[in-house]
Amino acid sequence: MSISWKGNWMSVKKKKILYVQTSGTDTPERAYAPFILATTAAMMNVDATVYFVIKGITLVKKGEAEKIKIGSFPSLREVMDQAIKAGVKLAVCEQSCGLMGIPRGDFTKEAQIVGAATLNDLALSADAVLCF
Amino acid sequence: MKVKPDRTLDCVGLYCPEPVFKTRLELDELKVGEVLEVLADDPAAESDIRSLVKNLEQELVDVTKEGSAVRILIRKIR
Numbered sequence: 001m002s003i004s005w006k007g008n009w010m011s012v013k014k015k016k017i018l019y020v021q022t023s024g025t026d027t028p029e030r031a032y033a034p035f036i037l038a039t040t041a042a043m044m045n046v047d048a049t050v051y052f053v054i055k056g057i058t059l060v061k062k063g064e065a066e067k068i069k070i071g072s073f074p075s076l077r078e079v080m081d082q083a084i085k086a087g088v089k090l091a092v093c094e095q096s097c098g099l100m101g102i103p104r105g106d107f108t109k110e111a112q113i114v115g116a117a118t119l120n121d122l123a124l125s126a127d128a129v130l131c132f
Numbered sequence: 133m134k135v136k137p138d139r140t141l142d143c144v145g146l147y148c149p150e151p152v153f154k155t156r157l158e159l160d161e162l163k164v165g166e167v168l169e170v171l172a173d174d175p176a177a178e179s180d181i182r183s184l185v186k187n188l189e190q191e192l193v194d195v196t197k198e199g200s201a202v203r204i205l206i207r208k209i210r
Contacts, residue, residue, distance in 0.1 A: 036149055040152055043153055043156040043184065044187040045188055
C-alpha cells in the first residue's frame with residue numbers, strides 16, 4: 001500500500017521512539033519488527049528513528065532488503081520503503097561499517113551514516129528505546 | 133442520538149498493522165468535524181485503533197462489537 005504523508009495537523013510536541021536494530025541478514029525473522037513498529041509510530045504521530053548497529057547494518061546495505069522475504073510478509077524492501085514514506089528516519093552506525101567491512105557508500109540512499117555520539121543523543125532525547 | 137458516518141473504511145480481513153495504517157490515512161482525508169466508521173475483524177484492531185485515536189488526539193465516538201467484527205466511529209476534531 002502507498003502512504004502519502006500529511007502529518008502536520010498536530011499541535012502538541014511529538015514524542016520520540018528510537019528503535020535499535022542489531023540483528024542482520026543472517027536472522028531475517030528479526031528484520032521486520034523495527035520497520036513495522038516505526039511505521040506504526042509515524043502513523044500515531046510519533047517521531048521514529050531506526051538506528052542500525054553491529055550486524056544490523058547489513059539490512060540497509062544496498063540490495064540486501066530485496067532478498068529478504070518471509071512467509072506471507074512482503075519483501076523487507078517494501079516494508080522499508082513504507083517506513084521511509086511514512087517519515088521514519090534511518091541511521092547507520094559509522095563504526096559498524098568498519099566492523100562489518102561494508103564501504104560507507106554502500107547503503108540505501110535514505111540511510112544516514114552517523115556516529116556514536118548521535119546514538120547516545122538519540123537515546124537520551126527519545127521517550128522510549130527498543131532494541132532488536 | 134445516532135451518529136452518521138461521513139466515510140466508511142472496511143478493514144475486514146486485514147491484519148496488524150494494516151487497519152491502523154489505513155485508518156490514519158483515511159483520517160488525513162477527512163475534514164475536521166467529519167466522522168469515520170472503521171470496520172475490522174482483526175482481534176488486535178480495537179485496541180490498536182483506540183491507541184491510534186488517543187495519540188492523534190482525535191475523538192473516539194463509539195465502539196460496537198458485531199460478532200467477531202468491531203465497528204469504530206472516530207470524529208476528526210483537529
